[in-house]
Amino acid sequence: ETGVTQSPTHLIKTRGQQVTLRCSSQSGHNTVSWYQQALGQGPQFIFQYYREEENGRGNFPPRFSGLQFPNYSSELNVNALELDDSALYLCASQAGVGAKNIQYFGAGTRLSVL
Amino acid sequence: DQQVKQNSPSLSVQEGRISILNCDYTNSMFDYFLWYKKYPAEGPTFLISISSIKDKNEDGRFTVFLNKSAKHLSLHIVPSQPGDSAVYFCAASQGGSEKLVFGKGTKLTVNP
Numbered sequence: 631e632t633g634v635t636q637s638p639t640h641l642i643k644t645r646g647q648q649v650t651l652r653c654s655s656q657s658g659h660n661t662v663s664w665y666q667q668a669l670g671q672g673p674q675f676i677f678q679y680y681r682e683e684e685n686g687r688g689n690f691p692p693r694f695s696g697l698q699f700p701n702y703s704s705e706l707n708v709n710a711l712e713l714d715d716s717a718l719y720l721c722a723s724q725a726g727v728g729a730k731n732i733q734y735f736g737a738g739t740r741l742s743v744l
Numbered sequence: 745d746q747q748v749k750q751n752s753p754s755l756s757v758q759e760g761r762i763s764i765l766n767c768d769y770t771n772s773m774f775d776y777f778l779w780y781k782k783y784p785a786e787g788p789t790f791l792i793s794i795s796s797i798k799d800k801n802e803d804g805r806f807t808v809f810l811n812k813s814a815k816h817l818s819l820h821i822v823p824s825q826p827g828d829s830a831v832y833f834c835a836a837s838q839g840g841s842e843k844l845v846f847g848k849g850t851k852l853t854v855n856p
Contacts, residue, residue, distance in 0.1 A: 634787065663842060672748070672833050672846030673788070686843050720787055729776045729837035729844070735787030 633657065634723050634736035642742045643711050651706045651739045653721035659734070661685070661727055662704045664696060667718040667738070679704055680727050708741075716743045747771045748836050750847035758855055763821040765850050767834030770815065774836040778844065779808060779819050782831045791832075792819070824854045 633656035643649050655662050661680045665673035675688035679698035693709040702723070708715055718740050722733035749768045757763045765779075775796040780788035794801040794808045794817070801808050807820045821828055831851050835844040 661842070663844075665846075670848065672750075672835075672848050673844075674846070675843045678842060686841065688843065722787070724842065727842055728840050729778070729842050730793070730840070731842070732790045733842065733844070735780075735789070737785060737787045 634721065634734050636719075636721055636736035636739050638739060639737070640740045640742075642744065644744050645711055645713060647711050648707065648709045649711060649741060651708075651719050651721075651741070653704045653706070653723075653736060655702045655704070655721075655723035656734050659723035659725050660702055661724045661731070662698060662702065663722045663724075663733060664704075664706045665720040665722065666690075667720060668714075669717070673720055676706070678727075685727060711743045713743050716741060746847075747774075748834055748845050748847040750832075750834055750850050752850050753848070754851040754853070756853045756855060757824050759826055760823045763819075763824045763828065763852055763854065765819040765821075765832050765834075765852065767817045767819075767847055768815055769817075769836050771836070771838065771845075772815065773838045774845075776837040776840065777808070777810060777817050778835045778837070779806075780833045780835060780846075781828075782833065782849070788833055821852075824852075826854050826856050828852060829854050 663678040664676040677687040698704040724731040778793040779791040834847040
């Protein structure tokens with residue numbers, strides 16, 4: 631039990647729609663990262679938020695956007711969904727930036743785009 | 745272009761024996777490496793890490809070895825237990841960044 635919770639667990643959308651995924655960080659953690667894990671692949675870094683500001687981004691288009699709130703919970707928004715967006719979306723919280731601060735992952739949201 | 749490679753999709757070992765999981769990387773700028781373990785329906789869980797200034801790090805039954813010249817690291821689990829059965833991900837970081845680059849994972853099965 632990492633203390634990181636994600637909702638919803640599963641989600642089905644159609645191509646072109648928009649989706650919002652939510653993450654509640656572990657208590658005391660001010661940094662959250664989002665990852666996309668396609669089937670048979672490892673997690674791929676989308677972006678990170680530190681104290682409500684974006685603090686690094688991977689190779690994902692602008693239709694992937696995020697928010698971090700004052701209580702350090704966060705959202706991942708994806709616009710204009712494509713079939714290839716079907717994946718497990720993981721969030722990970724940590725106490726401060728830097729690789730040496732352990733990232734604690736939630737169980738993920740499974741998104742299916744039809 | 746995959747910068748972190750785990751070339752064995754699966755590994756099966758007997759309980760009590762050693763499990764060796766391998767990972768190769770191509771980016772010489774990576775300076776921090778981590779192993780995560782993932783059970784079905786759960787998120788990845790941090791297992792052990794190693795900085796590029798070291799060649800070995802040990803934590804109980806788990807030891808990670810780093811060979812920088814070969815751009816290779818391995819995770820040794822001794823002795824292996826059935827509860828170790830999971831998918832193991834190797835991850836790397838550059839310049840202390842929390843942007844982790846993951847391999848595809850190796851599914852370990854430890855048979856009783």
